[in-house]
Amino acid sequence: MTPEQRLDRVERILGLFAGEGRRWRARSRQQDEKINMLIQAQMETTEQINKLTDSQKQTEKVLAAFIRSLGKDPNGLLES
Secondary structure (H helix, E strand, O other), rough: OOHHHHHHHHHHHHHHHHHHHHHHHHHHHHHHHHHHHHHHHHHHHHHHHHHHHHHHHHHHHHHHHHHHHHOOOOOEOOOO
């Protein structure tokens, strides 16, 4: 193999390495974007659950007040 052929071969190999590096970086960016989307979705889900929990607590308070207004305890027994 002549020195010129060797240099051509090294240049070709370096080009392959550079191309693979670019592809790896692109895949890494895509993966980061997907992870960020998952994080955002989880944050939104947590917020919705918190709102639902607050709503459920409010409903329980209103229901307890309604039951008390009927003169019964929460188990349905008449209070004396």
